[in-house]
Amino acid sequence: MSTIDSVLQENRLFPPSEDFRIKANVSGMEGYNALCEKANNDYEGFWAELARDLISWKKPFQKVLNESNAPFFKWFEDGELNISYNCLDRHLDARGDKTAIIFEADDGTSKHVTYRQLHTQVCQFANALKAQGIKKGDRVVIYMPHSVEAVVAMQACARIGAIHSVVFGGFSAGALRDRIQDAAATLVITANEGVRGGKPVPLKAVVDEALGLEGSESIKHVIVYRRADHDNVAFKPGRDLWWHELTQNQPAQCEPEWTNAEDPLFILYTSGSTGKPKGIQHSIGGYLLGALVSMKWVFDYREGDVYWCTADVGWITGHSYVCYGPLAIGATQVVFEGVPTYPDASRFWSMIAKHKVTTFYTAPTAIRSLIKLGADLPKQHDLSSLRILGTVGEPINPEAWIWYYEVVGGSRCPIVDTWWQTETGANMIAPLPGAVATKPGSCTLPLPGIMADIVDEAGAPVDPGKGGALVIKRPWPSMVRTIWNDAERFKKTYFPEEFNGKLYLAGDSAHFDENGYIWIMGRIDDVLNVSGHRLGTMEIESALVANPLVAEAAVVGKPHEIKGEAVVAFVVLKQARPEGEEAKRIAKELREWVAHEIGKIAQPDEIRFGDNLPKTRSGKIMRRLLRVIAKGEEITQDVSTLENPAILDQLRHSAL
Ligand code: WTA
DSSP states (O other): OOOOBOOOOOOOOBOOOHHHHHHSSSOHHHHHHHHHHHHHHOHHHHHHHHHHHHOOOSBOOSOOEEOTTTTSOEESTTOEEOHHHHHTGGGHHHHTTSEEEEEEOTTSOEEEEEHHHHHHHHHHHHHHHHHTTOOTTOEEEEEOOSSHHHHHHHHHHHHHTOEEEEOOTTBOHHHHHHHHHHHTOSEEEEESOEEETTEEEOHHHHHHHHHTSTTOTTOOEEEEEOOSSOOOSOOOTTTEEEHHHHHTTSOSOOOOOOEETTSEEEEEEEOOSSSSOEEEEEEHHHHHHHHHHHHHHTSOOOTTOEEEEOOOTTSHHHIIIIIIHHHHTTOEEEEEOSOTTSSOTTHHHHHHHHHTOSEEEEOHHHHHHHHHHHTTGGGGSOOTTOOEEEEESSOOOHHHHHHIIIIITTTTSOEEEEBOOTTTOSOOBOOOTTTSOBOTTOOBSBOTTOOEEEEOTTSOBOOTTBOEEEEEOSOOTTSOOEETTOHHHHHHHHSOGGGTTOSEEEEEEEEEOTTSOEEEEEESSSEEEETTEEEEHHHHHHHHHTSTTEEEEEEEEEEETTTEEEEEEEEEESSSOOOHHHHHHHHHHHHHHHHHHTBGGGOOSEEEEOSSOOBBTTOOBOHHHHHHHHHTOOOOSOOTTBSOTHHHHHHHTOBO
């Protein structure tokens, strides 16, 4: 990793209003500092107290943190609980008739589901899963549209102790098969068809294709939710089952499986530096605590809030801030099936007005694209219900931040820029809105109890203004427990030897400013962040070289105004370098190929054909140079060590 000197760009400070501060769950910097001090003085006691206060335990824990087998840490290991009980049953007495989910469909119709109704649906579906032989520890793949039923499916798995692995509905059959195979799942839950932006999403057809591929033989059954009002999908007798038929006669009660706090809750695959996605494994107790604590502190949850996180359940944000966090704390939340631009670019704003949303959490990419499509549109809607705005997934540029703050939030709502990862389970660095003054573009300060730091190559803390690697110095409850099937890779990736195995390496570079605020600068590994989605460059490269036309490929990122980063692929074909119409045709074919191999989100924005790639004499591809070419910048580096310097000129002029 190279240490990068950075320029501080933003110094405007936005402290919370007096009124906000007084009412907040963590009030003022005194409140924040008091919590941090508690965590510093008695780390285990701090987390234990929160875990006792916020979680309903069947059997209370005695042990807090076990570090004896580091970095395989255990939290609350002798405690027993059920996460679905914590999300549903415990609210029934006081809030049974409260709306848990306001579901808005793509076509604009909406319905309210109460906590009691959701509980019934989860119990019935859990019973249906049991009837299919699913039991504690079994892996269930969920490939669903963003819906109440997706939440029900996840909660039902959790209720019976089965491990869910949700695969985002935009992933291809091949990507789905890879995840089924790695998890050795026995059941897939899907829908006949989804609908987004008025267009059908053929989920069941993709499942059928995945199950036809080698490696998915472990699947015994497919449960199909009838989202679209028709039966014209292929149905394999004995294997495929309709959701509504399985659940209709199931009892409305299902005793939760009393799981151990350290039992796995789910596996969620995410991209890393190598070709194969990693199965990030979370466990029940610590993960639930992370979700609850952040709902309380970062989203400052209070009774009466209407919470809306726009993330799909296919991503970690949809796990922690749709399926688990809001339900565990007893909130009313919006679940939206569609896209922000359908039927037009005011969909988010009209929905905030319609459902009187108080807390709105979305990605910078969505904000940037909505600014472009209609910066004045929010003004046409009554957004006065809003009190907190949030962002997640990628850095937000100060211009977009200011627009979000002024035009959407009416200069009244604190913006919580939340830094975290699939691996961290919950928000890690984010302003507590009634305490920490915000700065556009900075995720500000770590949550109390999160020991974040920025270090150099030797693991020593860096000075303000100097870039370094973002690390976490102490284990925290909601952290990843291991990589499914690959404990070695877990150790190597996150607790590398270069830091004596003691520091959690996030994979991001960052710097402190003179106020101790953290600024995230980007990934230090071969991971791209495109529209807030993590994509491994190697993953896209292996997809490209799997195409019979391709001899070699190298993928890099370049800055993109809306998406944050765009995918640029340098490709060498087995045949002579194509030009003109032929080059365009092959580029199109390769884009479609990547969509089919991984999913549309991984499609290269730009393809550049060359006779070769820039390589050192030892044959190593010089990615550094490819990044410069992709950005369209002049090459100022020394290229004398290159085997084939002439290739640079060719690649510079070949963008498609
Ligand atoms: C990036 C998403 C800047 C970061 C929750 C991280 C961010 C990766 C922020 C994790 C933020 C996430 N500011 N960058 N507020 N939040 N990132 O696993 O590079 O999909 O490592 O989790 O997104 O992406 P993941």
